[in-house]
Amino acid sequence: MAAIAAASRWCRLVLVLSAVGLGAVGAPQPPNIVLMLMDDMGWGDLGVNGEPSRETPNLDRMAAEGLLFPSFYSASPLCSPSRAALLTGRLPIRTGFYTTNGHARNAYTPQDIVGGIPASERLLPKLLKEAGYATKIVGKWHLGHRPQFHPLKHGFDEWFGSPNCHFGPYDNKAKPNIPVYRDWEMVGRFYEEFPINLKTGEANLTQIYLQEALDFIKRKHSRQRPFFLYWAVDATHAPVYASKPFLGTSRRGRYGDAVRELDDSVGQILQLLRGLHLADSTFVFFTSDNGAALVSAPRQAGSNSPFLCGKQTTFEGGVREPAIAWWPGHVPAGQVSHQAGSLMDLFTTSLSLAGLKPPSDREIDGLDLLPVLLRGQLIDRPIFYYRGNELMAATVGQFKAHFWTWTNSWEEFQQGIDFCPGQNVSHVMTHTQEDHTLLPLLFHLGRDPGERFPLSFTSAEYQDALQWIAPAVQKHRSTLVPGQPQLNVCNAAVMNWAPPGCEKLGKCLTPPESVPEKCPWPH
């Protein structure tokens, strides 16, 4: 049996490799890989997904030349866990990118987080680098900012960007401004060398990130090695920003200005690939880390329409992402795939493109999407939605089951913190944590993408759907081994006081006394 299974796997690999034009000996090199990850951009922000102002001509063209996934999911409704999942192919509950300080609480990597990506995890850049890829991350890392978590220790050859969000400005006394790194060393800080004008919304960061991407592609394309670019830009995360030529140009206000600049940048990157005749040798994927942050709406947030709620929640608005694959000559143009996709699939798919198999010594949640991309196959698979340490919901086929519901607490909600402004689905959007594990709330996402009409518990459809969902969830639960939680402990002493390179800039700050404490994760 084992031999048959191994042979079968080998045959599959050969089939996939031949399908993508890769052979064993004397084969053309595997394709370059560009993963474009937006920050808090919503499913509904793209013209091709129906945004009424239709201000993303380049992304719309990318979709017309490639494949659109309307049902593509993040691995978490929050940034850091989602990004950790992308780069490991594993649910945050496995890699430790969650907290046990509270039940079903979202946790991430602010400046005072002590944890980060464990050394035991095998990251995509490392695996690709070992396979000969030149690797670069541009933008937000978010997998921990202490020295051992540095992206260049996890397989990236180059980095230009920041370890945390561009919140601020801070006073550098109670809290330091976030550093911007070039490779190993800080080259400045947000609001200082890298200004963000909160009043006007002006910042040059997207232009800088764009130039970093273009420069990397130009430098690497003529080498014998393929390249991997992880372009993790953040202009659509509050405080949203755009450069001067884009400010005031959107019908949607400042958030739209940011989208327009990102769309323009995507267009420039694809145009460079075309110009360098790299289009058919470069796989590009565009997506976002979680749903639009409706808590910042309307001026600092995007659109999740027609989905329920936004970032921080496991309703569709928190986890359904814009997603486009582009690889002219390989991925057929103008396709739409109803494959249920996951950010974690980009791990496995990228490895597959490089002729690699995912690590076999651990559970990998990501699927290889190449059969979907290249041959239009549909693969049955469940999607699991966690919030912190809790499995909140799962999708099997078109049915989504909620085992727990929670938006945020009444206390927060009454303070005006609203993850679902303008929406109210009784007994579904709850401000107390509601346990539905015995009798899950079920929705048919085709008929009711907005999760407004739970199926009747007594209907035949409910019973049938549950018979599909229950075994998939049971299988998942029974084999799950949660990782050691990394996001439990905070300590002001670990903030970005004195990142490497600070001496050269005269920008080293003195950390306070070390006082580890439980991070407060309110939702």
Next chain:
Amino acid sequence: MAAIAAASRWCRLVLVLSAVGLGAVGAPQPPNIVLMLMDDMGWGDLGVNGEPSRETPNLDRMAAEGLLFPSFYSASPLCSPSRAALLTGRLPIRTGFYTTNGHARNAYTPQDIVGGIPASERLLPKLLKEAGYATKIVGKWHLGHRPQFHPLKHGFDEWFGSPNCHFGPYDNKAKPNIPVYRDWEMVGRFYEEFPINLKTGEANLTQIYLQEALDFIKRKHSRQRPFFLYWAVDATHAPVYASKPFLGTSRRGRYGDAVRELDDSVGQILQLLRGLHLADSTFVFFTSDNGAALVSAPRQAGSNSPFLCGKQTTFEGGVREPAIAWWPGHVPAGQVSHQAGSLMDLFTTSLSLAGLKPPSDREIDGLDLLPVLLRGQLIDRPIFYYRGNELMAATVGQFKAHFWTWTNSWEEFQQGIDFCPGQNVSHVMTHTQEDHTLLPLLFHLGRDPGERFPLSFTSAEYQDALQWIAPAVQKHRSTLVPGQPQLNVCNAAVMNWAPPGCEKLGKCLTPPESVPEKCPWPH
């Protein structure tokens, strides 16, 4: 001044005519005109507008070959007034397609309505027929069903369809089933000769309406006269239906089956036009009569995403429509226009295509969209949203002002009649009629298409916007002369008991005694 104005109008006419390839003497004949009007189809039901299941490949192609209007409005959140407005180019408040039985009440033309389109109105089919067009209506008329309101008395040469909605089945005692007409005479009734299976959703009506359209085009295209086809199909109005080959094929359930069949029919009509080499001589416009009827969601209603509420309301979900113009060789392909458009513009634009000017002896609300369609111009114009006898709201530029808010009454709402399921915008969606005329609620539709975040009354933006809106509304109000209301009186005696042709079929029923009464319009 009058002479200059007349000369200016003449010059404009010549310019427009030459732009569309029409001249004065020996000119090619004006284009054929096909207006496709859906029933209760929502803005969000089209793939090109982001419906996640993306099941409208033919409409999406129509948009790719033509011009998409993301900001196109019906003239009423309800069927009959909207259809009267399309065919007259005039707001229902002017033509009498409203009621004064209650304030801000929606009224339409059920079987017991006494009124209908006044003889004094000049309808598009009549004007086109006078200009030499062969004219046909397929599907729902809805402008009154008593003999004097018959569509063939208002300019249509041919009719296949029904005067009212396909509600039923009725017992033919308390209420007769709705007749289906061919031209002057009834050829059967819904649920009898034209079955609709409420249990399975099966009905052949869309196929019949499609064949009527194809047949008309085939019969008329080789003549010297241009043709006008008004294709007013109704499969997406509850009870939704589809023919057997389409039932069960949608990811969206039965409503989606209906959409798929309509999309397929649109594809067949456009393909016939291409096949007959009529594409460049036929102007086609696709739109809907009002927003999706969310009161019937999720199984019998479409999607208005990302807009607020649905049919019956003057929020965007009630009045914003899918809209595509198609005229290969004239309307540039793949365009999106942010022109604020109105169903009433189809009246004026169709006349313009025929080389006609709209009647000058009355107020016409519809604009000529040819400069928009042919040359990408944008025309500043307000959009007014009425509900019954009340001006509820107005849009000027990107700002929408609500002067009155109301969804429906608390009594109805508590009975489960919900025009905005899953939505709740405090102080905006109201269950009592709220008068905001002194201090309108204002929304920025670009930033906030879902009307969730009213501008602060004290903001400079509010003050500025109001300075734009107030004069436009003032001008409208000061010149408005409401028509005699046609939808006040109901009478069971006027129902479809014995339509012409009933004798031949042996289907004449005996009307009850005539008892005129005020129609009850609950919302």
